[in-house]
Amino acid sequence: MGQGDEPRSLLKPIAYSEIEQPTVSIDKMMLAGIKQFDLTDRVAIVTGGSKGLGQAMAAGLASAGADVLLVSRNRDEVEAAATGIASDYGHGAVGFEADVTNEEDVAAMVTKALAEFGRVDVLVNNAGVNVRGAIDEVSYEDFKKVQDINVNGVWLCSRAVLPHMKERGSGRIINLSSTLGLVGLADRTPYATSKGAVAQMTRALALEVAQQGINVNAICPGPFLTPMNEPIADTEVGKKFIVGATALERWGDLREIQGAAIFLASDAASYMTGSMLVVDGGWTAR
Numbered sequence: 001m002g003q004g005d006e007p008r009s010l011l012k013p014i015a016y017s018e019i020e021q022p023t024v025s026i027d028k029m030m031l032a033g034i035k036q037f038d039l040t041d042r043v044a045i046v047t048g049g050s051k052g053l054g055q056a057m058a059a060g061l062a063s064a065g066a067d068v069l070l071v072s073r074n075r076d077e078v079e080a081a082a083t084g085i086a087s088d089y090g091h092g093a094v095g096f097e098a099d100v101t102n103e104e105d106v107a108a109m110v111t112k113a114l115a116e117f118g119r120v121d122v123l124v125n126n127a128g129v130n131v132r133g134a135i136d137e138v139s140y141e142d143f144k145k146v147q148d149i150n151v152n153g154v155w156l157c158s159r160a161v162l163p164h165m166k167e168r169g170s171g172r173i174i175n176l177s178s179t180l181g182l183v184g185l186a187d188r189t190p191y192a193t194s195k196g197a198v199a200q201m202t203r204a205l206a207l208e209v210a211q212q213g214i215n216v217n218a219i220c221p222g223p224f225l226t227p228m229n230e231p232i233a234d235t236e237v238g239k240k241f242i243v244g245a246t247a248l249e250r251w252g253d254l255r256e257i258q259g260a261a262i263f264l265a266s267d268a269a270s271y272m273t274g275s276m277l278v279v280d281g282g283w284t285a286r
Helices: 033-037 052-063 075-089 103-117 140-168 189-212 236-245 254-265
Strands: 043-047 067-072 093-097 122-125 171-176 214-221 276-279
Touching: 043 052, 043 103, 043 140, 052 067, 052 075, 052 122, 052 254, 067 075, 067 103, 075 093, 093 103, 103 140, 122 140, 122 254, 140 171, 140 189, 140 214, 171 189, 171 254, 189 214, 214 254, 254 276
Parallel strands: 043 067, 043 122, 067 093, 122 171, 171 214, 214 276
Antiparallel strands: none
């Protein structure tokens, strides 16, 4: 470098176009687009699948091509739900009676899915309960019941499917957390505690199984008009809570959870793990 010469970087910025770029060949056939959402030949287990968000998500997965095993403690309800989905979408749908807090039931659930469909690609941990009330009005037994179903059930079901997913080197686990797993609300200590635990379980398990081809994510629904919420839907408190708190000023319709479930179950979400996908009408944006 001669006298008076200065490094180029001190004279002017280097244009991006002047930087040597790696050659990237984009094959149009690699950009699958909408095909990434195709769930043909996939098999999903959906707990709490007899009604509400679980039934809606099972129907959504079936509409994208998946075979589904719906799980519930109510045999009549879950078998009726499975029959309806099979009729509507033309894919395999089977109802199975099981309690997600019972280790033997959970093992039988996975065995049933493998016997019916030969594989398990997706687990949707949706089974859950809610107990509302101030902390001095809720019994300890009710608090423990919420944790047992909402937390222990998720852990047991996830553990049960993982050996099969690890053997195949792929899988999707979708946990149902909640907006109340991210923010607080008075008189909801049992439910908020459980859903916060699900969020953290999702993150920890995602890190644990990431190198084995398994993605673990959570959906955090806001106020959907499910059977669980119907008791408060027409009350003044319920109306104020929804209209005053959500940006869209309404309850979520069950069909509006389907897109999130299809996305996380599909190849479209292959680079997502340990994430919380919020579907809440703008409730947590306030």
